[in-house]
Structures are given as C-alpha cells and as structure tokens.
Amino acid sequence: MAERMLLMLSVNGTEITREVPVRLTLADFLRHELALTGTHLGCEHGVCGACTVLVDGRTARSCLMLAVQADGAAVQTVEGMAVDGKLTPLQQAFVEHHGLQCGFCTPGVLATLTELLETIPDPSEADVREWLSGNICRCTGYQGIVDAALAAAKAIREGAAGE
C-alpha cells in the first residue's frame, strides 16, 4: 500500500516531477501535494463532476483517476484558467449571469464548458444541458449556468470575429 512511483506531468503549464503513492488520486495530488485546492471533491465516485479537470484538453474525473495515470499528460485546473488574474470570457459570464452560488461545483462545471465551447462553438441550450448532465449543482437549478454558457459562447465567437 505504500508503493510509490515517479510522476512527471505538466499542471497549468508548469512541469512537475514528484514521487507519489500509486494509490493517490489525481484530485488528492492536485489538492494536497500541489495545494491547487480549486479542484473539489463532491462524491468521490465519479457522478457529481465537481472534480472535473482537463487532461490533455479532455475532461476527466480527477477522483477516479490515479495521479500516476496522468504521467506525461498536461493537466489544466481552474487555477490555470484566468490569465494574470483576469477572468476568461466564460468565467466573466458566470459573474454576469449568476452562474454560481456556493461555487463548490463550479470548477468542474468550468472544465466541462471549456471543452464544450472548444468542441461546439455555437451550442444550443439543449447542447449545453446535455454536456452539463455530468455535473451536479444543487444551488442554481442550472439556469444561471446555462445562461452563462450561452453568453460566453456568443462573447467568444464575437471576440474571435473581431480579431
């Protein structure tokens, strides 16, 4: 149970090398080894989606993934989204549209929606709800999240068109 392995990966663009217990989850590695506490654990059995992060650009449940499985990967967490403290258009849309209340599920929701907006730049409300169905929120009733996602998609498209 104390077996350890060497792990090399990139987290939010920083190269990291650590020896970790093989049974350590990626979520606990991020939270407790790297102090990136923005990734939250809501169920630890892969349903609620609070712990969702991006691994090589794709969403992954960091509670169901061992840290050593991320060897060689590029991991992005909520801490890696805003640049120099400035909120991304998606994060800003959450402020404008009341896309969060307690904020506990929010980091996972942001990860899911980041992947959505890269995959479908002009999603319908049904698309957003379908993609969100892997993230449970008990506070908002999802309304503000859906509104924020649609507004962010529009802002990103318009921003890209303006460049």
Add this chain to the structure above:
Amino acid sequence: MSWVGSRVKRVEDPALLKGEGRFVDDIHLPGMLLAAVVRSPFAHARIAGIDASAALAIPGVHAVVTHADLPEAFRQPLPLLVPNPAIRYPVMQHVLAKDAVHFVGEAIALVLADDRYIAEDGVDLVVVDYEPLPAASDFRKAAAAGAPAAHAGRADNIAAEFAVGYGEADQAFARAAHIFKEELFQHRGAAHPMECRAMLAHQDTLTGTLTIWANTQAPHQLRDVYCRMTGAADDRVRVIAPNTGGGFGSKVQTYPEHIATAAAALLTKLPVKYIEDRREHFLSTHQERDQLWTVEIAVDGDGKVLGVRGSLMHDSGAYLPWGVITPFISATTMPGPYVIPAYRMKVTCVFTNKVATTPVRGAGRPQAAFAMERLMDRVARELGLDPAEVRRRNYVPADRMPYAVGLTFRDGSPVVYDSGDYPACQQLALDRAGYDGFRAEQASVRAEGRYLGIGIGSYIEGTGLGPFEGATVQVTPGGQILARVGSSDQGQGHRTMFAQIVADRLGVGPDKVTVTVGDSGGVAYGIGTFASRVAVNAGSSAHVAAGKVREKAIKIASHLLEAAEEDLDLGDGRVFVKGVPAVGKTLGEIAAFANGMPGFSMPAGITVGLEDTSYFTPQRSTYANGCHVAVVEVDVETGGVKILRYVTAHDCGTIINTMMVEGQVAGGVVHGIGNALFEWMRYDDDGQPLTVNFGEYLLPLATETPCIEQAHMQTPTPLNPLGVKGAGEGGTIPAAAAIAGAIDDALRPFGVKITQVPVTPEYLLDLIHKKS
C-alpha cells in the same frame, strides 16, 4: 440611487471562479492529523467490545478514539436544543457510540492518521463486536404496537404526540355538503449539498483557544453546544465557517462528529481534520423524510372550505436533535394561503433505526403544501371546478391582511399572515403560464396521443424567525467600512447582500464595504442560517447598525465642522455641509476623531469609535407567499414525466438583489423537482440503506430541469425596517404539489390520482395500469 433592489454583481464570485475559495478542506495546518470514522454497519446493535490494536499497528496511524477514550465531559449525549413538552423520550446521540448503535452510519470511533488514506486503512482494521438487535425501519410499521423497539427497553416507538388546531372542526364536518379524504405518503430524501460535512479543530497551545473551522450553518450554536457540554468559556472557543459548499438545512445541526473531532484535537494536542465522504453523507448526515398524512376536507356546495382535520405521522429517525420542530412546522403550515374556518391535526412522531431527521430546505412545509394542494385538487375534480377557481374561492383576500390563522407557530408567536395579495399572486402566475390557453393546446396534442397536464401549487412560508441575529458596522481611521455579521453563508451571497444594505446607509458603493460572515469571534451572539431568516434578522441588524453609524458620523462632524446636524448630509464617504460640499470630513477622519487622542477627554455626548453593533429581534415570523404552475408531459408507455414549463410568482417583500433572489427560487424549485420525481432514500426492512451513491439516489440534472420562469411581487412586511421576507425555501415548498397536480391532469383519461412523492416511473405505470 438605492443599492437595495439593484442587480448588484456578487462580491463572492471572482475568487470562487478562480479556484481561490477557501473551504474547510482547503485549510492545511502543520502537523495536522486526518480522521476517518468507524461507523455502524447495523441499524440496531449492542457493542460488546472494540479492538483497535490492528489499526494502531499501521504505520502512520496515531490514535484510535472511542467513547471510552474520550475525556469525561465528552462521554455524554449532545444536548436537546429545542425541548418540547410533547417529547416523551428525549433521546440524543452520544459523541461516540457508548454501548449501542441505533442507525447504520452511527459514529463509533475516530482513526487519526498522517493522511486520510492511512486513516481509512485503519478503519478497516478496527474490530467491533456487535450483537445485532431487531430494527425499526419503516415508520408506519414502527408506530404499531409490538413493533421492534428502535431503542431497546422502550415500550414503544412513539417519540412525541401533540395536536394543533382551532375552531370546531367536527361541527364543520357535520354540516358539510361534501367531505373528501386522502392518505398521502411523502418522502423528501436528503439535502445533498455538493460539499459534504467538513471540520478542522485546533487548540492553540499559547492561548488555549480552541478554533473549529466547520462548514456549519450555525457557528454560534456549535460554539454554544461545545461550551455547554464541556464547561469551556465562550471566549476560549471560536467557530469559523469559511466558504461553504451549500447546506440546505443539513449543516444547521451540531453533529457528534463536530464534538468528537474537537475532542481528538485536545487528546492529541494536534490539529485534527475530518472530511466526510459522500457515502457517509448518505448514512450519517440528517435527512428529512417520511410523513404519512391522513387528511379530510369539508366543503360547502360551492367548494368553499369549512374545515380540515386529520393526522400526521412523522419519521423522527433514531434521535431527536431538533426536537419536534419539523412536524410542528408541517402541521402549522397546513392551512396555507386559504381561509380554513376550523382545523385540527394530530401529530405522532415515531422513532426508527435510521439517521435522525431535521429540516431540509422547506422544513416540513413542502409536505404540508402537498397535502393541502392535493385536497384542493380533489375538491376541484369532485365538484367539476377548475383547480385555479377552487383556490381563488378560498384564498385569504388581500383586504383581510393581517390575517390571524388561529394557530401558534413554532417560535411561540401566533401565526399571523402579515401582508400579501394571494389572489393577485395566483393571477400573475396563471397569466405568465398562459393558463387560459392551455386547454386548447392540451386537447390538440392529446389527439396526437400525447398527454400534457397543468398543475398549480400555492403556498405560504413563515420566514425570518427570531430570536435575533447580530451585525457590527465599523469605520476605521483609514476609511475602511467593515461589517461583521455572525450568520454564515453557504453560497447565497450574503456578503453581497450586507454590502448593499450598509452601502445605502453610508452613501458609498457596495464595493467599499468589506463584509465578514460566519465567525463566532466577529459577533458575540448568533443563531444561524436557516428558516429563511438571514435577510430578515441579520439584514435588519446591518441596516440598523449602519444607520446608527451614519447618525454618529453626522453628530461628530457637527462638532468638528461647528455646523448644526440638520445642515449636514452624508454621501460618497463624506459628511459635508448641505450646499457647500467642499466643507466636510471623510468618514475616515471622523472615525479617527472618534477613536480619540491620547490624554484628551472625549467631547461631551460623543462615545468612542465610529461603530455600532445591533441585534434585530423580530416580534414574529413574516409570511412570504407564492404560486407555481407546472406543465408536464407524461409518457404513458414508460411512466416518464417531462416538465415542459415551470412558472413561479412569489412575494418575498422587498427584494434586496433580484439576481440573487431569482437564483434562490430557481435552485429551490429544482430541489422540489427532485423531491417530486427523483429523490428516494431507500432502506430495507432491517434499516439498511439501499441508496448510498448518486447512481442509486438520483438528483435532478440539467437535462431533467426546465427553465424556471419567474414573476415577482413585492409587498413589504411591516415587521422589519427593510420590509423583507425570506426567499430561500419558497421555491421548494409547492413544487411537488404543482407537479403532482399536473400529472393528474395529464392522465385524467386514466383517472390517475397521485398520492405519494416521489412519482417514480414504476409508481406511475402501476397507477396507469390499475386504472386502465
């Protein structure tokens, strides 16, 4: 302009969106031990012995703490905070199980280790010698004579009995044109905030002060319970609720785990953290569950109500940490927004070998609204009236406000609906939903073989219960405006709300007000965040305190500027001479003066510091109200229910922040949708939980949730200076009733009548097939 009433963006959001929130599990203290809990696998058993030696042999395990290892003050049950003469057996849970366990998940021992992985290894190796006992599982069976005793040695499982009512109910029934009876079973599931319970305790070796960080809805209560149990002085214990990931009632209670974690920190002289996982949350965090209502309504030939009577059976679970509050609220909420001339309800609370039940969002009111609204729908169907019309004929009219119902509420004050226009609120909802045009749509799609239905749920909610909440507003010589409020925030946006209130009084923007919440060290006394009470109690306190600071600033400026107070005004962070804005003093300058100069006496009539602490004490609850309309489509092949539209109209008095109120209502409605269609905490006959993960226990997802269309009315209450009523729970209260009504309406060709929630596909198919 006024900040109260504006759609102010939340001050909480940027940090939370960047992953910079600080939840309990984000706090790391040097030397900290992680706890894992040994929990009972049996619903009812005697503990014959505990052997922790194998666990203690694991490298990294520091200690195993059982009841016998606790300091003496901790070897006792938690106190019953809300006693009631109706309680026959005030049975409370021990900090750690003493010699018996009474529900699956009851805490028996803490394993303390270097990390949680090792602590959980330790839990697996603690050997507990159980002698299983017969268990009381379903409360309907447990109430019967001869049922297995939930607590060995008791003659029966009746925890409490009482009755509420007014008027001559039996006489009303004797002269009624029609009497209709229903038996309604309601199951509500659990709160399930996304963050489970979390706590960290540390005693500072220099000062001796014990600090508990906990995601509690009631930091002062946790402090007070700890002090009451241990004899510690209030100022030696500090409870801080940092960012908290939702609560919905489940985090109001002081739990045995809170006290056990604190005891472990004292025993080990190290910081101890315990983070509950979701499975434990299913087992050990209080739920609010089953009630069985057997109710009758008496009406005249026009559908006007003459009386309501019946009995209510409530599952208390294994212990009574919140006394009989929940069923008491249920029984006193039953009359709802209607004129009910006579009412009588007998309440029986039943012990079972399941985790205790305490209020979850709505707190007994969703059950009452379900019972009353099902009766209204029944009257409509039997008399061939429109369900909206039956309600209209019975609403308390606006010109009868304030309306005394005739009951005493759980706060000891009379139930008086202070203000509101219930018929107008219904009309607002009906108009928004296009109620009058729905029948044509329903008929046209039924011709295509589709079953659409519309349902109505009306409600009232006693909000803003006392006794008080406190707030301190302070201006520093540096000009900072600080507000410290005792109640804690679980995501509602309290800091934004208080900043808006204080900003209005001090003539600044909300961004100039720094708000601290949820720290027992910040405000001396506090009650907690529940009963939709924070805006009413703490909001009013902040309003009053900021007003006193304003008055004081003007008084001191009058002295400094040698100008009459009535010639001064306050704005943009300064007190200035009216018409001569250049002549004035900033709030910081005034605070510096109020803080005094060494050796100089204070001028006559000027007290120290530019600050005030206020505790607003409402004389009684203020009643919010609303009406929901749901449109559903039922798939008669699968029993699936899809909510096509959901409209709310509600009145929570003065709205402080429309955006946040809409968020509360939407979240509340979706909680109610979960109660109506999905959430069922199942147990087998031995009290063994069968739904202990989110695959087995279903929460509403974005794909099952419609857009919540909202309309607002604002009838300010005369009971507090802001005119506010609570908004946190109203969304949940009538949702199951409205959805059940809509399902009945959709399935009218089958004669289906919903008498229980959640309405699962199995249940619905059963009803369809029985009738067809």
